[in-house]
Amino acid sequence: MTPQEYNKAVEEYSDRIYRFVLKSMGDQDKARDVVQDCYEKLWIGVEEIDYVKAKAWLFTTAHNSMIDILRKGKRLVSVDSPPELMHEQTYSDLNEILHQCLGRLNESWRSVILLRDYEGYSYSEIGEITGQSESQVKINIYRARMALRKMIGKMEVLV
Amino acid sequence: MIINRQNYQIWITDYYDGQLDDFQAEVLMDFLADNPDLMPEFEEYKGLFLSPDEQSKFDKSELLRTPEQLTNEQVEHFSIALCENDLNEKQKPEIIELKKSDPRFRKIIGIYEKIRLEADNTIYPEKSSLLKIPQSRRITGIILTALSIAASIAVMTGLYLIFDQQQAVSIDDSTLTAYSPEEESGQASQEKTPRLDLTDETPRHLSTRTDMQLAGTVKTSEIMKDENTTGQKETWMPLSHLPIREEINLDNKQVPYLLAVIKPYDIVLPPESADTAQMSIREFLAYHFRKQILDEEDPGIEHLRAWEIANAGIKGVNSLLGWNMDLQTGETEDGKLKNISFTSELIKFDHKSRKK
Numbered sequence: 001m002t003p004q005e006y007n008k009a010v011e012e013y014s015d016r017i018y019r020f021v022l023k024s025m026g027d028q029d030k031a032r033d034v035v036q037d038c039y040e041k042l043w044i045g046v047e048e049i050d051y052v053k054a055k056a057w058l059f060t061t062a063h064n065s066m067i068d069i070l071r072k073g074k075r076l077v078s079v080d081s082p083p084e085l086m087h088e089q090t091y092s093d094l095n096e097i098l099h100q101c102l103g104r105l106n107e108s109w110r111s112v113i114l115l116r117d118y119e120g121y122s123y124s125e126i127g128e129i130t131g132q133s134e135s136q137v138k139i140n141i142y143r144a145r146m147a148l149r150k151m152i153g154k155m156e157v158l159v
Numbered sequence: 160m161i162i163n164r165q166n167y168q169i170w171i172t173d174y175y176d177g178q179l180d181d182f183q184a185e186v187l188m189d190f191l192a193d194n195p196d197l198m199p200e201f202e203e204y205k206g207l208f209l210s211p212d213e214q215s216k217f218d219k220s221e222l223l224r225t226p227e228q229l230t231n232e233q234v235e236h237f238s239i240a241l242c243e244n245d246l247n248e249k250q251k252p253e254i255i256e257l258k259k260s261d262p263r264f265r266k267i268i269g270i271y272e273k274i275r276l277e278a279d280n281t282i283y284p285e286k287s288s289l290l291k292i293p294q295s296r297r298i299t300g301i302i303l304t305a306l307s308i309a310a311s312i313a314v315m316t317g318l319y320l321i322f323d324q325q326q327a328v329s330i331d332d333s334t335l336t337a338y339s340p341e342e343e344s345g346q347a348s349q350e351k352t353p354r355l356d357l358t359d360e361t362p363r364h365l366s367t368r369t370d371m372q373l374a375g376t377v378k379t380s381e382i383m384k385d386e387n388t389t390g391q392k393e394t395w396m397p398l399s400h401l402p403i404r405e406e407i408n409l410d411n412k413q414v415p416y417l418l419a420v421i422k423p424y425d426i427v428l429p430p431e432s433a434d435t436a437q438m439s440i441r442e443f444l445a446y447h448f449r450k451q452i453l454d455e456e457d458p459g460i461e462h463l464r465a466w467e468i469a470n471a472g473i474k475g476v477n478s479l480l481g482w483n484m485d486l487q488t489g490e491t492e493d494g495k496l497k498n499i500s501f502t503s504e505l506i507k508f509d510h511k512s513r514k515k
């Protein structure tokens with residue numbers, strides 16, 4: 001990757017990486033640190049990393065950095081039964097509700113859903129980024145979607 | 160495999176299993192015809208194989224299921240699979256049909272179609288800090304900027320030294336004599352072109368090359384507005400503040416006419432150089448640039464080098480903006496430039512001087 005391609009990767013992917021990390025961690029400062037760290041590593045290996053693979057590489061690095069930070073902070077939540085949505089809160093639209101619910105999913109479900117819905121990655125690509133098998137990614141996506149539906153509660157209002 | 164008395168039993172077993180084709184079955188029959196003593200054994204094998212009991216049948220209807228019998232979890236699974244496009248070509252039309260006919264599928268699929276996350280307009284706020292400018296371009300940009308500033312300072316300094324640091328010199332009119340090349344060559348001309356004639360009384364500093372090189376042209380037509388004057392002429396005169404007089408033929412009478420009064424400039428040469436008075440403009444500028452801009456105690460007259468101009472620019476920027484940039488040079492033992500190092504709060508580099 002040339003310096004010009006590196007800068008192109010900044011322009012094209014930094015927002016996506018930041019959004020992915022921010023939605024996953026829910027912390028702006030940490031999300032900024034992760035993005036900075038990713039691009040520092042990308043710059044260090046700029047001559048070795050192919051531009052075509054830069055996006056996947058950045059997402060993989062961001063995911064790994066994020067996991068490290070969460071593990072250090074012991075914020076990893078392993079819940080099979082997601083908590084109920086707080087119904088006393090009011091939300092303006094469905095997407096806002098979904099993002100609120102997203103923060104209540106466990107990390108592995110949240111990451112795969114974000115990569116699937118935001119970036120449109122396939123199961124195998126998500127598997128490469130998150131280090132899971134393709135079937136495990138599929139299971140996590142199914143479980144995450146079911147959890148989101150359950151968290152939203154009475155769905156009649158949405159249909 | 161060729162049939163013989165050692166392997167004929169395998170052939171018989173395959174025959175009753177239906178594994179032999181027509182040709183192989185004919186080969187087996189030919190072998191048994193040639194070996195009639197094996198025929199009873201062939202007949203015995205026939206009774207060893209079981210045939211299915213066609214009477215016993217299972218009531219399949221007990222196992223059949225309808226879509227209504229699907230559990231909610233199963234409906235959710237198929238609904239998600241449809242939304243995720245995970246169904247194969249046979250499954251997909253079936254589930255789509257169920258979506259139309261089964262209210263449970265219609266409801267759940269409708270929900271899952273709606274609860275897909277949509278990316279918002281989150282923007283990374285510090286994107287510019289991630290961009291990298293190639294170091295060569297960064298250094299070149301800095302050097303060019305510094306050189307541009309320095310060049311501007313140098314030009315302004317030169318102009319200041321030449322035109323502003325002057326001392327008025329009163330020169331008696333007698334030091335000026337009219338001079339006309341036409342007259343000297345014998346051609347009749349009533350117009351005289353005055354020219355500064357440097358005599359022994361002329362101040363010494365005016366005899367330098369600098370003085371002469373800075374002579375310019377002034378059109379007298381732009382100065383004389385008297386209608387009585389005849390004709391226009393182009394007069395050479397030194398670009399100094401000296402009184403310029405000439406005689407003009409006015410009604411066949413020679414009238415002395417003060418053309419202009421301009422002040423002389425005074426170039427104060429460095430003492431060591433004034434003796435020889437051989438300093439060129441470039442040397443002169445280099446000397447004063449080092450002395451007055453770079454504050455060097457012992458300024459030489461050798462030609463200015465690029466890094467000296469850059470250094471002046473950096474000093475100017477520091478004093479103007481309060482920055483703390485610094486340009487330092489390293490020299491070899493024989494006094495040649497070895498390297499240039501630049502430091503600031505933002506960047507720092509050390510550049511080795513190219514050896515020629």
